[in-house]
Amino acid sequence: MPDARPRKITLAEMRAANVRGLLIYCSDYHCSHWTAISGDRWPDDVRLSDLEPRFTCQACGRRGADVRPDCRSAQKIDWRSIARY
Numbered sequence: 797m798p799d800a801r802p803r804k805i806t807l808a809e810m811r812a813a814n815v816r817g818l819l820i821y822c823s824d825y826h827c828s829h830w831t832a833i834s835g836d837r838w839p840d841d842v843r844l845s846d847l848e849p850r851f852t853c854q855a856c857g858r859r860g861a862d863v864r865p866d867c868r869s870a871q872k873i874d875w876r877s878i879a880r881y
Contacts, residue, residue: 808840810865817866818844822853829855832866 810816816836823830831854843873844863851861 804844804863805865806841807835807838810835810844811840812822813865815865815867817868818847818867819864820851821862821864822856822858823848823855823860823862824853824858827853827856827858832868835874855874 804852806809816834818833818835820831829839847863849859851863852853852859
């Protein structure tokens, strides 16, 4: 049976948007445990959806997660350093 999960972006696409962090949410909506981690340990060709089955919730023990980019971790751009037109 093919996997029904949608394919998410790759870490390379996420990093191109200056986002390096990941938000990991427990797949059990009753648990609602989550954590923020760095995505630097995985190579660029890995998709966020490829990582989801690898996580186990430390609060309830359920296997699987919802992995999303942590946009709060985006590198801040100093717009003052960019040439003005």
